[in-house]
């Protein structure tokens with residue numbers, strides 16, 4: 001991947017921009033605000049378990065992983081994340097999450113998340129076990145059972161193949177009963193694919209700058 005640019009979103013936090021897709025990794029209305037709203041508040045905070053297995057689609061800058069760690073409290077989290085195109089180190093070095101994520105260990109943890117080996121489980125902090133998988137979602141066969149899925153692919157207009165009914169069917173099978181999948185996307189066609197795959201889907205208020213988002217539950 002060439003020519004990725006670092007940008008600053010409206011809440012002061014960094015994001016990346018892919019000119020070839022004309023697509024940002026996060027909302028330009030606020031990268032940290034969006035991740036907190038969509039994945040932490042509508043996802044992590046809804047899971048009532050002390051040992052949580054999370055699958056993220058699209059590791060990118062590692063922001064969702066970092067915020068999950070800073071919000072995990074006393075719980076144990078097994079965090080599996082998929083990425084087809086790992087972000088180069090020179091870009092990671094200028095991303096400002098170590099200074100804008102309000103936690104005393106944010107900088108140390110951001111570094112550890114990115115230096116962790118790929119394709120094996122690494123303990124980042126007490127109770128936080130990270131497995132970064134360099135893999136293509138479209139070729140992925142899941143062999144774990146998840147309580148929570150962060151679906152953070154590029155937008156359906158840019159990568160429609162990531163938002164297909166068959167992808168949601170695969171994720172449905174990989175989730176336990178009562179597990180939830182959360183995403184910033186609110187498109188009707190995506191909601192219908194989720195419903196056809198078996199999920200019960202809710203429309204929730206979106207993050208700043210976005211009217212709605214989706215949360216799907218396996219019931």
Ligand SMILES: C[S@@+](CC[C@H](N)C(=O)[O-])C[C@H]1O[C@@H](n2cnc3c(N)ncnc32)[C@H](O)[C@@H]1O
Pocket residue numbers: 024025026057058059060061062063064065082083084085086135136137138152153154159
């Ligand atoms: C919206 S960004 C994810 C942002 C990320 N969660 C973060 O906190 O920075 C989408 C990510 O999906 C990745 N991606 C694109 N195609 C993929 C594929 N087929 N399989 C896995 N990941 C893919 C992109 O490289 C990008 O990192």
